[in-house]
Amino acid sequence: MQALDGNSDSKIALNNPRHTFRAGMSTIRISFFFFLLSPFLLFAQETTNIDSVFESFLKLRTQQINSSLTTDVEKCGLPSLSPVIQRQNELTPENRAILKVMLDRPVRDTSIVSPQKRFRLHFNKSGFEKPAYSVDSLVVALDSAYEYEVNYLKYPPPPSDGSEGGDSLYDFYIVSFQFLYGETIPEVQISPVRDIYTSFIKIDNDFAGFQTTGLKAAMVTAAHELHHAIQMGNYILRYADSFFHELASTAMEEFVFPDINDYPGYLDSYYDESWESISSYSGYGLAPFHLMLKERFGFDILKRQWEILIRNRAVEAIANSLTEAGSSAVEELSQFALWSYFTNYRTIPGKYFTDAALYPVLQPRMKSNMAGSSVNVVVTAQPVSNNMIQIVNKSLIANDTIISFISDYSLDKWFASASSNLTYNYNFYNFQADGSSLVYGSYYDKLSYNAEYNAKLTVIINGVPINRGESPQKFDETPWPSPFFYGKHREDVIYFPFKFLQENETNIYIYDMNGSLLYGGIEQPFGVLRNLVKWRVRDNSNEKLGSGVYIYHLKSTNTEKTGKIVVVN
Numbered sequence: 079m080q081a082l083d084g085n086s087d088s089k090i091a092l093n094n095p096r097h098t099f100r101a102g103m104s105t106i107r108i109s110f111f112f113f114l115l116s117p118f119l120l121f122a123q124e125t126t127n128i129d130s131v132f133e134s135f136l137k138l139r140t141q142q143i144n145s146s147l148t149t150d151v152e153k154c155g156l157p158s159l160s161p162v163i164q165r166q167n168e169l170t171p172e173n174r175a176i177l178k179v180m181l182d183r184p185v186r187d188t189s190i191v192s193p194q195k196r197f198r199l200h201f202n203k204s205g206f207e208k209p210a211y212s213v214d215s216l217v218v219a220l221d222s223a224y225e226y227e228v229n230y231l232k233y234p235p236p237p238s239d240g241s242e243g244g245d246s247l248y249d250f251y252i253v254s255f256q257f258l259y260g261e262t263i264p265e266v267q268i269s270p271v272r273d274i275y276t277s278f279i280k281i282d283n284d285f286a287g288f289q290t291t292g293l294k295a296a297m298v299t300a301a302h303e304l305h306h307a308i309q310m311g312n313y314i315l316r317y318a319d320s321f322f323h324e325l326a327s328t329a330m331e332e333f334v335f336p337d338i339n340d341y342p343g344y345l346d347s348y349y350d351e352s353w354e355s356i357s358s359y360s361g362y363g364l365a366p367f368h369l370m371l372k373e374r375f376g377f378d379i380l381k382r383q384w385e386i387l388i389r390n391r392a393v394e395a396i397a398n399s400l401t402e403a404g405s406s407a408v409e410e411l412s413q414f415a416l417w418s419y420f421t422n423y424r425t426i427p428g429k430y431f432t433d434a435a436l437y438p439v440l441q442p443r444m445k446s447n448m449a450g451s452s453v454n455v456v457v458t459a460q461p462v463s464n465n466m467i468q469i470v471n472k473s474l475i476a477n478d479t480i481i482s483f484i485s486d487y488s489l490d491k492w493f494a495s496a497s498s499n500l501t502y503n504y505n506f507y508n509f510q511a512d513g514s515s516l517v518y519g520s521y522y523d524k525l526s527y528n529a530e531y532n533a534k535l536t537v538i539i540n541g542v543p544i545n546r547g548e549s550p551q552k553f554d555e556t557p558w559p560s561p562f563f564y565g566k567h568r569e570d571v572i573y574f575p576f577k578f579l580q581e582n583e584t585n586i587y588i589y590d591m592n593g594s595l596l597y598g599g600i601e602q603p604f605g606v607l608r609n610l611v612k613w614r615v616r617d618n619s620n621e622k623l624g625s626g627v628y629i630y631h632l633k634s635t636n637t638e639k640t641g642k643i644v645v646v647n
Contacts, residue, residue, distance in 0.1 A: 155261030210284035324361025
């Protein structure tokens with residue numbers, strides 16, 4: 079334990095995050111978890127006083143932990159750590175001394191080398207920081223992450239730290255965190271003109287109470303943090319683009335260990351409020367953006383973004399890489415809106431995100447009912463954002479839900495201020511108004527905005543993406559979700575694609591495999607497209623069905639359809 083000011087009553091212990099910090103007569107438990115700083119602190123390096131940055135950094139690590147304080151788990155400590163690292167020369171001597179102690183390598187009584195001799199894992203054999211999972215299995219996972227990220231994806235390896243940690247192998251330390259999966263600590267700046275660093279990694283010893291626990295959590299954390307070591311060791315560590323660091327590392331978890339699926343538990347931050355500039359998020363909730371780009375363009379575009387990032391901000395690196403690939407940033411942001419919509423109970427099997435059923439439900443920025451023949455919505459959008467508008471049209475001849483996405487990628491406006499408001503005026507009609515364009519059927523719309531903006535409009539009607547002025551994209555004839563799991567979707571419903579030829583209702587029958595009728599009723603098809611039936615998965619007694627295979631039969635005046643569904647209870 080190292081004294082900070084020569085007073086034995088004023089000490090801080092770094093290797094034990096559950097030790098106490100004594101200041102005068104008061105005692106505060108230290109919990110070395112690393113939270114995201116506010117967007118103001120993250121994006122105002124030039125104007126924010128370093129003392130206030132460090133004060134926030136330190137305050138977040140010295141909160142009293144008791145039953146009245148609830149703190150969310152963070153996947154990674156880098157976003158709040160990097161601004162202090164990069165501005166440490168501006169700190170007072172006293173604060174530099176505190177920071178130095180906080181960033182020292184932990185002292186551990188045991189270490190082992192990974193089978194491929196790439197990593198050294200340090201841990202304590204006993205005590206409260208003893209690993210609760212197999213360290214032998216973890217070092218195998220470390221080699222697997224390296225094999226995938228470096229040898230398969232061809233990222234450069236993390237730079238050597240010389241003899242730190244006992245030799246030139248990359249060092250992982252197992253510690254006891256309370257609210258943090260892991261963190262990558264930048265240690266020695268490699269170049270005087272570039273923000274690249276050697277580093278070491280800390281990960282939690284048990285992940286108790288986290289989204290994923292034990293060895294599986296350690297594995298995805300290893301993949302996540304190893305990518306940070308690659309980023310800051312070879313490309314750049316830029317705290318103002320911390321969202322991109324986290325986006326890339328969280329997506330890397332899924333690329334390396336696709337069967338663990340820890341990342342969907344951290345998507346709410348984006349799916350609940352998706353209309354802010356993408357640079358304002360932590361990055362965890364944006365991981366699906368890289369998953370989508372990989373599916374559409376392959377892995378190389380993701381590495382290309384890091385190469386461009388060295389001299390450009392992240393939003394610009396994304397845009398430039400997509401231009402090189404023959405697309406555009408606004409087109410791919412619009413695609414991301416579309417992919418993000420079809421999740422949870424909206425999932426279409428075989429399309430969009432592989433794990434879509436595990437994702438949250440994307441929430442609209444604005445909702446409006448179409449009381450007459452038109453509706454007007456004024457949207458104040460931040461630069462580089464997706465804005466989801468939900469319009470419901472219920473009438474004697476229609477029962478339609480219209481989703482319109484306004485995707486903005488106005489780089490000049492973002493550079494001026496990422497939090498500025500850009501005004502979009504959106505009109506939706508059920509007739510051809512002056513200046514409007516055909517959406518589908520009898521629907522028209524018009525989007526008005528400043529000519530300096532870079533925007534794209536995407537429309538979904540009753541769950542069907544619309545090619546403007548053309549027939550909508552066809553659904554797979556398979557009901558979804560399939561199989562159906564109770565409790566895994568916001569609504570316990572199954573959707574049946576079905577052609578109704580403008581009819582107003584259909585009969586739906588559900589039978590067990592013995593031919594016994596469990597449910598029979600009349601359902602209204604969805605509006606103008608007339609090709610979906612929604613059934614709440616209950617029998618005629620309003621009871622849940624047991625696990626098994628069931629037969630469905632849909633019948634309207636001119637059309638019939640029979641098939642099977644699978645229910646898991």
